[in-house]
């Protein structure tokens with residue numbers, strides 16, 4: 742825990758002195774209010790928006806980015822997709838890749854975000870490579886690391902705000918776990934990931950990414 746807090750602390754210290762200050766993760770009650778106010782998404786409108794707003798240029802016409810450092814969007818949980826779009830817009834994500842997204846979503850309304858999330862979430866998820874299960878998948882009591890399935894589902898399928906991991910690009914998974922580990926990514930509600938990510942070794946991160954990823 743101490744490591745996580747010191748990373749967060751460092752982040753705020755840097756933000757205070759930097760020109761582009763990063764917003765903090767919203768606390769759970771505020772997220773609950775934010776998500777309760779989410780408009781109902783319309784998948785048909787989402788499909789039109791996806792093409793019209795240039796999403797396909799980076800994420801591919803079918804939501805499967807060629808660049809494996811970037812995320813697969815199809816078959817992802819709509820609520821999580823919606824939350825991420827809000828997070829990028831509010832500058833709650835650090836790093837150069839997040840800056841790309843922040844500029845893309847600047848002008849999106851909440852209705853448009855909900856429409857995009859609805860359409861992408863309903864598309865089929867690509868298959869995982871099915872690399873063998875690493876031991877860390879079941880967590881480690883000694884280091885207080887919970888099993889991934891506790892939040893991401895028995896098959897990494899995710900639910901609500903917990904994203905699907907299965908079928909995600911493995912390089913993106915590894916990159917993202919590293920960012921949680923260093924504290925560069927800290928937009929997770931209630932520190933769901935940050936509370937333990939600093940304790941994962943680089944080998945464990947690689948094995949987890951290979952297991953869930955494609």
Ligand code: HEC
Pocket residue numbers: 791794795796797798799800811812813814817822825826834836838839841842845846857904
């Ligand atoms: C110029 C390239 C580019 C464009 C255009 C773009 N994206 Fe992205 N997108 C990215 C990158 C890079 C990331 C990974 C960011 C990171 O690692 O923080 C990303 C991440 C995301 C995520 C987070 C997924 C996850 O699993 O956390 C969502 C959702 C998303 N994009 C949706 C969209 C939508 C919808 C559009 C169109 C409105 C769009 N993107 C347009 C490059 C792009």
Ligand code: HEC
Pocket residue numbers: 812824877878887888889890891892893902903904906909914917918928929930933934949
């Ligand atoms: C206590 C609940 C919890 C546990 C346990 C947990 N996660 Fe997460 N995870 C989350 C939440 C919540 C998010 C969404 C964070 C956000 O909103 O930014 C997330 C996000 C992620 C992401 C980012 C996905 C994306 O598309 O950007 C990855 C990768 C991830 N988790 C991997 C794992 C792995 C691997 C394990 C097991 C070692 C694990 N998680 C265990 C709650 C958890």
